[in-house]
Amino acid sequence: MVSLHRSSAWPLTWLAVALITYATLHPLSGWHWPDHQVFSWVLPKLGQEYTNDIIGNLLGYLPLGGILCLAHLRSGRQAAWAALLTVLGCMALSYALELLQFTLPGRVPSISDWALNTLGAAWGALAAVTVHALGLVDVWHRLRERWFIPQAGHGLALLWVWPVGLLFPPPLPLGEGQLLPHLRIALVELTAGSPIQAWLLPEDPLQLWASVHMAVAQSSWVGWIETLTVAAGLLLPMCVACALARPRPLRLILLSGAVLMAVGVTTLSTALNFGPEHAFSWTTLPSLVGLLLGALAGSALVQRTRTTSAWVGVLAVLALVVLIHLAPGDPYYAQTLQEWEHGRFIRFHGLSRWIGMLWPYVALLWLLARALGRDGGGDEAKAPPIP
Numbered sequence: 581m582v583s584l585h586r587s588s589a590w591p592l593t594w595l596a597v598a599l600i601t602y603a604t605l606h607p608l609s610g611w612h613w614p615d616h617q618v619f620s621w622v623l624p625k626l627g628q629e630y631t632n633d634i635i636g637n638l639l640g641y642l643p644l645g646g647i648l649c650l651a652h653l654r655s656g657r658q659a660a661w662a663a664l665l666t667v668l669g670c671m672a673l674s675y676a677l678e679l680l681q682f683t684l685p686g687r688v689p690s691i692s693d694w695a696l697n698t699l700g701a702a703w704g705a706l707a708a709v710t711v712h713a714l715g716l717v718d719v720w721h722r723l724r725e726r727w728f729i730p731q732a733g734h735g736l737a738l739l740w741v742w743p744v745g746l747l748f749p750p751p752l753p754l755g756e757g758q759l760l761p762h763l764r765i766a767l768v769e770l771t772a773g774s775p776i777q778a779w780l781l782p783e784d785p786l787q788l789w790a791s792v793h794m795a796v797a798q799s800s801w802v803g804w805i806e807t808l809t810v811a812a813g814l815l816l817p818m819c820v821a822c823a824l825a826r827p828r829p830l831r832l833i834l835l836s837g838a839v840l841m842a843v844g845v846t847t848l849s850t851a852l853n854f855g856p857e858h859a860f861s862w863t864t865l866p867s868l869v870g871l872l873l874g875a876l877a878g879s880a881l882v883q884r885t886r887t888t889s890a891w892v893g894v895l896a897v898l899a900l901v902v903l904i905h906l907a908p909g910d911p912y913y914a915q916t917l918q919e920w921e922h923g924r925f926i927r928f929h930g931l932s933r934w935i936g937m938l939w940p941y942v943a944l945l946w947l948l949a950r951a952l953g954r955d956g957g958g959d960e961a962k963a964p965p966i967p
Contacts, residue, residue: 588734588737589647589650589733591733591737597644600677604681605687610685610686611683612684614682614683621679623678623679623694624689634696637693637697638697641696641697641700641701641704642704644670645666645700645701646707647704647708649704649708649709650708652665653709662705663702666701671697674694674698678691727826727827735823738817738939738946739817742939744935745935745939746846747852748933750936751904752805752806752813752903752907753806753809754814755810755903755907756936757900757936757940758907803865803866805903805907806866808870808873809870809904810869810870810871810873810874811874812896812899812903813874814838814870814871815877816893816897816940817842818834819878819893819947820893820943820947822834822882822886832879832882835875835879835881835882843871847859850862887951890951891951893951897944897947901941
C-alpha cells in the first residue's frame with residue numbers, strides 16, 4: 581500500500597540544491613563567456629589545495645546526499661538504486677556547477693572539488709541507507725502518518741528551515757520578510773538610464789515610500805511595532821505547526837519548541853554578530869511582550885481546526901510583512917549587513933539572509949493552499965485516537 585503522505589525529503593532536497601548552487605556561484609555577478617583557451621570539459625587540477633576548501637567541499641554535499649537518498653527511499657526505490665541515483669545526481673550537479681565557474685571571475689573550477697563533492701554525497705547516501713536499514717525511516721513513517729496530515733511534507737520543510745533564516749539578524753527580532761528594500765534597489769539598477777525608470781519611479785527612487793516609513797519610525801508607535809513584529813514572527817511558525825499536526829499534545833510540543841527555538845536562535849545570532857557579551861541585548865521590554873503575545877495567540881490555536889490555523893497564519897504573514905517594512909532604521913543592523921556582504925560570514929554566502937527574507941512568502945503560499953484546499957484541516961474528528 582502506497583502512503584498518501586508527501587515526504588518532506590523532496591522539498592528539502594530542492595532547497596539543498598538551491599543553496600549549493602547559490603554558494604558555488606556566489607556572488608552571481610560578472611558573468612562572461614569563457615575563452616576557448618581556458619574552458620575545458622576536463623576539469624583542471626589545482627596546484628595547491630587548502631584545508632578549509634577540502635572540508636567545505638566534502639561536507640557541503642553530505643547533507644544533500646543524505647536527504648536525496650532518503651527522498652528516493654521514501655519514493656519506494658530499493659536501497660542500492662537509491663544510493664546509485666543519489667551519487668550520480670550529485671556528481672552531475674557538481675560537474676555542471678564546476679563548468680559554470682568558468683564563466684565567473686574569481687571562481688576556479690577544480691576536479692578535486694568535484695571529487696570531494698561526490699565523496700561527500702556518497703557518505704550522505706551511505707548514512708541514509710544505514711538509517712533505512714536500521715528501520716528508523718519506517719518508524720518515522722508510521723509516526724508521521726499518525727501525527728501529521730498527508731500534505732505535511734512542505735510544511736515540515738518550512739519548520740525545519742525557519743530557524744536558519746533567523747541566523748542572519750533581521751531588523752527586529754523574529755522579523756523576517758523585509759524584501760521590499762532589496763527589490764526596490766534591484767528595480768533601480770535594472771531600469772537605470774532608461775525611460776522606464778522615469779515612468780515607473782519618482783525622481784529620487786531610493787526615497788520611494790520613505791515619507792511614510794519615516795513618519796512611523798519617528799513616532800511613538802516604534803515600541804508597538806517591535807512588539808507586534810515579534811508576536812507575528814513567533815505566531816507564524818506556530819500556525820504552520822498547528823495546520824499540519826493531528827494530535828493536540830503534539831501541537832503543544834511543537835508550539836513550545838517554536839518558542840525555545842525562537843529564543844535560542846535569536847540569542848545565538850546576536851552573540852555571533854555582536855559578541856557573546858551582547859547575546860541577550862535583543863530582549864527588550866517590547867520584544868519580551870511580543871514573545872508573550874505570540875505564545876498566547878499560538879496556544880489559542882491548540883483547540884482550533886487546521887483550516888482556522890491556516891487562515892490565522894495568513895493574517896500573521898500579512899501583518900509581519902507590513903510591520904517589518906515599517907521597522908525603523910538600526911545602525912547596528914546596517915553595520916551587520918555590511919560585514920556579511922563583505923566577507924565576515926563568507927561561509928554563509930548570504931544564504932541565511934535570503935532564507936529570512938523569503939520564508940514568510942513561501943509560508944504564505946503553503947498556508948493558503950491548506951486554507952483553500954479540501955484537505956485543509958476541518959477533519960480533526962478523523963484523526964487517530966490519542967494514546
